[in-house]
Amino acid sequence: MSDRTRSPLSIPLPRPRYGARPTMKDVAARAGVGLKTVSRVVNGEPGVTAETEHRVQEAITALGFRRNDSARVLRKGRTASIGLVLEDLADPFYAPLNRAVEEVARDHGALLINGSSAEDPARERELVLALCARRVDGLVVVPAGDDHRYLEPETAAGLATVFVDRPGGLTAADTVLSDNFGGAREGVAHLIAHGHRRIGFIGDQPRIHTATERLRGYRAAMAAAGLPVDESWVSLGPTSPDRVRAETERILTGRPSPVTALFTGNNRVTATAVRVLARFPRPVALVGFDDLELADLLTPAVTVIAQDAAQLGRTAADLLFRRLEGDDSAPQRVELPTRLIVRGSGELRPAPGTAL
Amino acid sequence: MSDRTRSPLSIPLPRPRYGARPTMKDVAARAGVGLKTVSRVVNGEPGVTAETEHRVQEAITALGFRRNDSARVLRKGRTASIGLVLEDLADPFYAPLNRAVEEVARDHGALLINGSSAEDPARERELVLALCARRVDGLVVVPAGDDHRYLEPETAAGLATVFVDRPGGLTAADTVLSDNFGGAREGVAHLIAHGHRRIGFIGDQPRIHTATERLRGYRAAMAAAGLPVDESWVSLGPTSPDRVRAETERILTGRPSPVTALFTGNNRVTATAVRVLARFPRPVALVGFDDLELADLLTPAVTVIAQDAAQLGRTAADLLFRRLEGDDSAPQRVELPTRLIVRGSGELRPAPGTAL
């Protein structure tokens, strides 16, 4: 066996991790100084002569030393990291929220650990507790469940928590929401103003706060116009394309007098409804909650109630860091406005004689 | 002052974090057992009588104890967390990749720390090194820069790294890419097959590997068909809507013989080009790299070369965990196929007489 064959020492071992890394102790030994002096140089603390500093720097470079923040965190008590739990990192609504939280964290020198609850309260809890075990300094949560008593020992110990997009089950926490009720009411009123009297509503599962708030806005707009709501026009449930497609078709073809317009409760519902409408024999007006990329290019272009997902994330993260900096004023509830974007689909009028 | 006024003790203090939390030592004291026994119960290790375990559990509940994983990590050497650095968490292409990496991490009991490089090599480096300082077990990186020598001390110490979407500047690392060259070649060949001879190409900045690979595919398809490329038809640069809009208009109106078709180099370019084409006086064929939501509903629907972002993420994360489990075979380079999705915009033929 030559020297170039695999050494018997490379038999599958678990990879060495920390053991293989130089520590401050190694740097100190090589530079011939004390541990604390290395710490001073690494952290840019004053009180080291240029010559000593130079020797330490040289040892750091030679050894490839990089401070182990895990150890630092243990001693300092702050991890300089925050957690974000939301429904789905891949969702076009939540992705910009995620990015916005990241930017704020970055501005504060913190890292972001995040994950998807997949709308499962048990998974949310598991993820949140894992983040707590890592001792994140704070938590931004889009709650999937409504019982957050499991967080009480954490908040009691000083964990800052902000709920965003939906309220959580913890009265002491800050909350940042969109005006779901007002936005939906405005969108439905917009359809009514264009002559519609029979309007369908397709939304997310009723245990989701935004779904019921938007439904409430729908009902308020209908009531304000003195219009009755036939319960067969209303459908809450999972936003899977299959269900939304089936429900859209059911509501559009309802007998004896089908709806002439549709209000869709979020981006996923709208995307599927638009596909059904594209193949539907008669025109149906549509206003959707949440904006969609390319919505302006469809025929007709899609009128929406837009919320600002990035602003939701930014506001929540700002609040969180304010708490981390010591603000202990009463918990806040911030509500961000929505915006009606008129593009065409919401301004279609009912065919003559069909709106009665 | 009554008891209900604010106590002078609540004068703005930095929030207590760990200090306020019970430790295993506290639990041991309350349960009247040794520290190691608490550790056994918390970690579900065998060798504790039911009665002792019960006492410990009770103390845990009463104190609201939750194990501090920061301390655990320091001792064990593994953090059970991985890092992901990509261009933009909010981008509809990267968001599903992010989610896919998260799912794999979750399957392996690891948390995900992630962040956006914003296509800035310095920011990428800063983020990656912060993740290394936290001692993530592994790293998935969409590189913004091409010099990753700064990672060498880390990989030497055992850090596993996988580059995804683009190759990195570290030959020892695994790499997962889409077939950018082949996909673009196929898309352009598709346009040629529909009668086009003058085809424009608008892509991302030339320092980005995917941009130049796709351009190479364009040139290969043109060359294979014996078609000359007028360099005024080709534009690489930032994907900001302003630049892409201006370049699209320039290329479409080029004198004396403007292009009859366009190949767009990624999702952001396509979204802007589609907007220009929608208002353009004559029809122009289009094939875009990357699929877009609602692309099937535009008029004409957009023909694309789709890559599977989730599969890129999944493959990269799978590779990473295989390395973490001890696989020390030679670095792999995986190339995933792209898929032509025919929808209409890519099958428009040049107006009679314009294709010469």
Add this chain to the structure above:
DNA sequence: CTGAAAGCGCTTACAG
């Protein structure tokens, strides 16, 4: 079945 001691790699509080 149970626990005391040492140690992970840093920072803190002190002393010189």
Add this chain to the structure above:
DNA sequence: CTGAAAGCGCTTACAG
């Protein structure tokens, strides 16, 4: 300006 000692909250290796 510099450094030795103690300690953050766990796990490891060992002894009883």
